[in-house]
Amino acid sequence: MSTVPAAEPARTVAQATSRSGNFVTAAHSTQGMVSLITDNGQRYLKFDETFKTDNGSDLMVLLHRQTVPKSYSKENYLLGRLREKNTPSS
Structure with missing residues (x-):
């Protein structure tokens, strides 16, 4: 008799x-x-493996309906700090 429980899916x-x-x-x-x-x-945002950006302080992510926004008003975008940035070794 086996005492190993059956695996749950x-x-x-x-x-x-x-x-x-x-x-x-x-x-x-x-x-x-x-x-x-x-x-x-x-x-959440998932960045692909080709994502690269400059080093800098207070890097932010801006999501906007326009490619190059003419103005920035809070009701037209989502903004948040970039939590983690992996960069390839140079």
Whole structure:
């Protein structure tokens, strides 16, 4: 008689990509693609492996409907600090 419990089926949570786009250079040289991911009711940005930006203090992420916004008003964008930035070795 085995005392090993039967394995429970793995639970998977669907991740949905609702939007994606490419970064454009503003105050800092930036390139790469980003996707807006919804996972378990939470939204976050996923940067692809080609993402690169300059080093700098207070790097921010700005999501806007226009490629180059003519003005910035709080109801037209989402803004947040860049939490972590991995850069390739040079």
